[in-house]
């Protein structure tokens with residue numbers, strides 16, 4: 043049996059957990075390839091036009107996996123309890139996929155995280171193990187191992203970012219959902235341009251969750267969504283160490299439509315660029331916008347230094 | 351101290367029970383929000399982020415209009431989906447525009463504990479009394495229900511009135527008289543009297559008229575300006591309009607468990623906001639053999655967008671046409687009408703071939 047994992051949305055958050063869980067249990071899986079034009083095209087074709095770009099990309103990955111595996115892993119998250127709620131997309135995604143590909147005999151494998159009914163993560167993974175015909179003890183062990191791997195990976199990210207924060211180059215904080223900024227087709231080009239321009243991108247989403255969740259209320263008190271709380275909470279942590287902030291969103295992201303406006307109105311002491319990605323514009327347009335933003339930052343910085 | 355003059359943005363005809371709640375329950379003056387018009391939308395769009403959903407813009411525009419009408423205290427509710435975060439940004443934008451008003455954001459008390467909630471409400475008027483609210487609340491809730499019941503009846507019959515404008519006239523008088531109601535007894539008799547009047551209006555309904563069900567997102571479906579007076583148009587075409595979505599069925603008696611069970615074949619997990627009700631009702635209209643369904647939402651509404659693949663499947667499974675409308679601030683009147691007319695032509699043709 044082969045499990046297919048779409049390389050989109052929460053894959054970018056849970057890839058270490060999922061892969062090592064399946065590895066531990068000796069279950070075969072394939073991950074769809076990096077997003078490319080074709081995946082986006084297919085995903086868009088299967089999507090309702092107004093869906094956010096991230097969700098279109100997701101459907102493209104699911105489509106790619108369709109005839110290549112026995113089950114497709116589509117977890118479902120209803121909220122993260124005290125840490126916050128999630129975009130309605132994540133509650134719907136399982137049924138959305140099931141209905142979209144109904145005629146293409148799709149088999150879905152799912153686990154549901156809903157803290158309200160004690161579906162905490164571990165219980166969810168034990169259930170998943172059971173569906174995969176594994177003994178409870180086996181699944182438990184695999185889950186704990188996977189958790190360790192996940193933790194190690196996060197620590198590594200954090201240490202690497204710490205190092206980058208000490209670089210003397212211009213540093214730009216990128217506030218973007220993990221699945222957007224780590225996407226090879228819509229996110230990576232931005233990071234590459236930033237690097238080519240001699241700046242160091244600092245990824246807001248890497249900031250340690252505990253700290254971000256303790257910090258976001260400094261900027262916004264009633265922010266409901268956990269992923270946005272993490273991103274907003276990274277701003278007080280990194281702000282004084284960076285020279286500018288980029289808000290990158292997938293068109294027409296619901297949560298970001300409000301959160302970005304709050305940030306633009308409240309974070310006053312750093313230049314901010316609001317970058318909306320719709321998957322249509324070429325890299326040249328993007329390059330020009332980023333270049334002029336970096337020019338502004340450089341100019342401001344020189345101005346400050348000149349005065350001192 | 352300045353007199354408290356409070357308000358909440360317009361939604362359908364619900365300002366009437368809200369007025370009762372604010373004046374008799376919260377003990378403050380209530381500013382009836384000006385009706386939603388082109389001006390509301392223009393104001394709201396000018397100061398809102400571009401691609402935020404339309405209800406945000408309508409609310410913002412209407413807040414500004416109520417301030418201009420004298421309000422000094424604005425209330426924004428919590429809610430699921432983006433609505434939950436409307437308040438904080440509305441407050442910020444109004445503040446940046448220089449409006450000095452007291453903004454009560456109920457999202458701050460997103461707590462199921464009634465006491466915390468009450469303390470949140472007290473922001474509107476620190477002097478309010480629980481007793482007063484307790485006394486008037488049942489009347490307020492019942493008023494919501496009666497308004498909804500009357501409007502359900504109107505939607506099903508207005509398209510067939512013999513003398514044009516008859517229903518609207520009685521409807522306006524009904525809403526006007528409700529404003530003087532102060533207790534359950536008065537409420538009941540007003541409702542009973544007017545239902546008699548509604549039922550007495552002469553109609554000319556064919557035995558098997560065209561029937562269309564409307565489903566969709568909370569605000570757009572309930573605020574007629576925002577859906578280009580869709581229901582009125584349908585009535586003009588001589589169609590029975592059925593719409594389940596209203597305050598009674600969602601905020602007062604929401605049958606969540608039942609809905610979840612009914613839509614099991616299409617949705618395994620519960621969803622948020624109005625999407626589950628959208629699916630459930632579409633299924634119900636399809637099963638009952640309605641001639642068509644119309645889905646309405648504001649641009650970018652994630653829960654309703656995600657319901658659409660399911661609606662498409664229901665449409666296939668039950669062979670029922672569904673027309674999808676997305677309303678944003680630039681939707682053109684003619685575009686809506688053209689699509690509506692094409693839809694009408696199609697469902698009437700289908701009905702005739704079925705005969």
Ligand code: SF4
Nearest residue numbers: 094096129131295296
């Ligand atoms: S948070 Fe935004 S980008 Fe992410 S799924 Fe929701 S609408 Fe799409």
